[in-house]
Each structure stands twice: as structure tokens, then as C-alpha cells.
Amino acid sequence: MGTRHIICIFWKGKWQIAQYGQWNGYPEGQGVKIFHFLSTQRNIDHLKDGLEKRMYYPTVGQLRLMEAEVDAWERDAIHNRRIMFVNERSGWTALYSTLARDTGSQILRLIAQASIRSDMNNGDNSAAGGKETRVPIQLQLDFVNDGIFCEWAYVIDLDDEVFEVFTGVVDKDDHHRFKDVGDEHDSVPGLVFSLQVLRAPLDGRPGRIPAKCQGRI
Numbered sequence: 001m002g003t004r005h006i007i008c009i010f011w012k013g014k015w016q017i018a019q020y021g022q023w024n025g026y027p028e029g030q031g032v033k034i035f036h037f038l039s040t041q042r043n044i045d046h047l048k049d050g051l052e053k054r055m056y057y058p059t060v061g062q063l064r065l066m067e068a069e070v071d072a073w074e075r076d077a078i079h080n081r082r083i084m085f086v087n088e089r090s091g092w093t094a095l096y097s098t099l100a101r102d103t104g105s106q107i108l109r110l111i112a113q114a115s116i117r118s119d120m121n122n123g124d125n126s127a128a129g130g131k132e133t134r135v136p137i138q139l140q141l142d143f144v145n146d147g148i149f150c151e152w153a154y155v156i157d158l159d160d161e162v163f164e165v166f167t168g169v170v171d172k173d174d175h176h177r178f179k180d181v182g183d184e185h186d187s188v189p190g191l192v193f194s195l196q197v198l199r200a201p202l203d204g205r206p207g208r209i210p211a212k213c214q215g216r217i
Contacts, residue, residue, distance in 0.1 A: 004151050005030055006143050007105060009051065011158040016051050017111075018141040022101040025152040027165060027192075033105040034154055038163055038197040046112035048158060050135065054114040058099075058136045066096055066136075098135050108156075111135050144189060145182035153178075153189045156197070163197040166190060 005025030009017040024030055037043050058066065070091035077090070092100040098110050114135045143150050144166075153166040155177055164177060166189035172179050178188040 003029070004143075004149050005104075006140065006150060006153050007034065007107060008141070008153065008155045009047075009158065010155060011048070011051060013159065015139060015141060016055070017107065017137055018139045018143070019098075019103065019107045019137075020101055020140045020143055021104040023104060025104075027152070030105045030152070031154060031165060034108065034156065035163065035197070037105065037108050038156065043108070043112055044158070044197075046115045047108055050111035050113075050115035055111060055135045055137050057138065062136075066099070070095055096136055098137055105154075141178075141181050144178050145186040147187040150189060161196055162194055164194045165192045167192055 002022055003025035005021045007017070007019045007021060007030065008015060021030060037047075073095055074091040077094075093102050097103050098107055103110070144153050147169040151167065155162075155164040155166070157164065166177070168190045169187045170176075170190040172184070172186070172188055176188055177191070181188065
């Protein structure tokens with residue numbers, strides 16, 4: 001289901017990722033997947049390593065080259081009938097999934113896996129058939145100011161080890177997570193709940209937010 005959302009990571013005192021997503025943005029969808037990922041310390045360790053060593057923000061020129069590559073891939077895919085039709089982001093998902101709207105919470109695993117691949121190759125990007133392990137990322141924080149289309153926002157604060165879920169529309173105040181995003185009078189989503197991700201074990205039922213949080217969604 002098309003449910004627009006954004007997944008953000010805050011670490012070392014600044015925003016590292018703000019990933020726009022198009023699908024299944026409800027807590028029962030992307031929220032549960034994020035929570036399960038964060039419930040394993042090893043995932044968090046690899047995520048931090050990937051953020052620190054494997055992530056980069058493409059320049060305008062690099063993005064234009066990527067767009068040209070995506071366009072060429074889509075034309076070739078249709079011509080050779082590898083796919084029957086191209087949706088708006090088919091090529092991005094195939095070539096640069098960390099920049100695709102369809103990726104959702106999988107962005108966390110992609111960054112963590114880039115760290116793992118780099119470790120296996122002893123940091124050599126040319127290993128494993130020359131596959132690049134650097135992960136292109138875009139910050140799309142201004143989406144939280146879109147009170148109509150930003151239906152859910154998820155924040156992973158790796159400094160305070162907190163996982164936060166936001167929805168709806170509220171005015172900013174001096175203590176709001178997104179107080180510095182956008183203009184002074186821009187709206188932001190309201191906080192639904194916050195929990196310490198490393199101190200809240202799963203309740204044993206796969207695919208569910210912990211029972212103590214469900215009543216607040």
C-alpha cells in the first residue's frame with residue numbers, strides 16, 4: 001500500500017540519513033522491520049560502521065550521471081524484454097537502491113551489508129568482481145515539513161539509542177526532534193512514542209511492535 005514515510009538516522013550530533021519511502025509506511029510495516037533490525041546489536045554495529053566508512057552523498061554531477069545510467073538501463077531492459085514495463089523508479093531500484101523510493105527500511109541492511117562486504121574484502125572496493133561497496137545517500141529531511149504527504153516518520157538516534165515514531169501534524173517547539181528542519185513556522189509530525197531500542201526486547205511474536213507500544217499507535 002502506498003503510505004509515504006521517511007526513515008532518519010541521527011548520529012554523532014547530526015542527521016546522517018533521511019530516506020523517503022513510498023510503500024507500507026505504517027508501524028505494522030516499516031516500523032516493525034526497523035524495530036527488528038535494531039533489536040540485534042550486531043546489526044547496529046555494522047550500521048554504524050557502514051555510516052562511518054561506506055556512505056557518501058553524491059554531488060549534483062554524480063546524480064546526473066546516475067540518472068543517465070538509470071535511463072539507459074531502463075531502455076535496454078525493455079528492449080531486451082528483461083522487464084515488461086518500467087515504473088517510475090525501476091532503474092533506481094536495480095542500480096542504486098539506496099536512492100530509490102521503494103527501498104524503505106531495507107536501507108538499514110544495505111548500509112550494514114556494505115560494511116560487511118568491505119570487511120570481507122579487507123576494505124578493497126575492487127574485490128568481489130569489482131563491486132562498489134560505497135553507499136550513495138541523499139538527505140531528504142524537508143519531507144517532514146510536508147503535512148499532507150508525510151504520513152509517518154521514523155527516527156533512529158544512535159547517540160541516545162532511541163527509536164522514535166512520528167505521525168500527524170503539529171507546530172514546532174524548542175524541544176521537538178525536527179525543530180531545526182525547515183522554516184520556523186513549518187509544520188512537523190508529532191511524536192507517537194519513543195523507546196530505548198537496546199533495552200526493549202521483542203515480545204516473542206514475530207512481525208509485531210512490542211505490546212507496551214501498540215496502544216499508543
